[in-house]
Amino acid sequence: MQIKTSNQIDSLVYADAITIRRAVFVAEQHIDEALEIDTVTPATWHYVLYDDQGQAVATARVTPSDAQTGHVQRVATLKAARGRGYARKLLQRIAADGVERGWRQLTLGAQVTAQEFYTQLGYQPQGEPFMEAGLRHQTMTLMLS
Template identity: 40%
Template sequence: MSAAPDTPLPFQVEAIAFADGLSDLRAVRDVVFVQEQGVPVELERDALDPLCHHVIARDDQGRPIGTGRLTPDRRIGRMAVLGEWRNRGVGEGLLKALLAQARALGWPEVTLHAQVPAMAFYARQGFLPYGERFVEAGLDHQSMRLALDAINPVPSREAGLAALLGVIDGARRQVLLYSRDLDPGLLDQPEALKALRRFAVGGGEVRILLQDPAAPQRAVAPLLGLAQRLTTAFTLRAIEEPVDADYPSAYAVNDRGGWYFRPLGHRFDGETRLDGESRARQLRMHFEPVWERARPCTEYRALGL
């Protein structure tokens, strides 16, 4: 498995038995958890290790650079990547290898305890937060879960934000947003704005359909400012046809099978899946004729849009 195109450093991820890989697994985990994060070694080296399914990442010299494991209770853990290899695709490679193992084992769902700063990373792979945050080994954590090869329910705003990040970051060239009023609580969040900016700067196209274009203008929605700065990437249109204005739902959909659908557009609860091409196609087919009937948001011209 290769690293990301912008950081072409070769590495491979493989499954490894704990007994065979003990020294290499600890070589990574001791550095990341014990030395960097201050986790007591007696907590890091737990009794579950011999019972887990492990994966390890190695550089082109065979040296260990990352680890991860699946526990008997169907939880991903001990995700660790050496500092010089972070943001080079290693974490994603480890996670995908663990999910492939979980599928091979026939697991319907996997969970994990994400360190809070890493939540966006897991959201990009479809994981959604649930429950309250908690402290584990002295660090703030959030439980997250992913239904494998199935629709994932979205019960809260926090889960909705994670679903939205997954759709945006999973897009290839296009993201379509059908929204009542730019969705305060979602599209105004720093994480969402950062993801949209990254996608747009990378050459992506974002089309946004609005039922109430005046509301975000009154609220000085930050997404309008982002769209003003990146006019070639963002296009906003206002819905006028009564049949379209009466549509109660909202959604985000990309061009790689990812979608987040809310039956009631003023609520956050709904469903999501990042590999559901059939439903994504339905949503794109709904979006296109409405887009053709909608008008440009001329009221944003004063903002430079």
């Protein structure tokens, strides 16, 4: 298993991230591709986890919200690779990188169906649920040490 990162949209990491996101969010969850494939800046870091066979199986991205906060988005694992802890590994790596960047916290908008997963990683719900791309989400925050 290996996690690779890139902030370049012409990189293989970004291409693999988009492939996973299309499979999970567009094909599986029926989210409009125009909503899913959005514009990013070089401040956005894409993470892709490759399994032991070198296949891209999970992805996430993080963008600084401000000098102390990273905003995690687009956490996805291919259906055939779920249940193996890949998303957990990605989020742990993002948290470790956030500490190195001097961030105090990470935030994300969790699909309500995945809220328990994020709670197990230490994220806490904030505010009321909201709708995004036709799905209920919950803002969640993880304090970094």
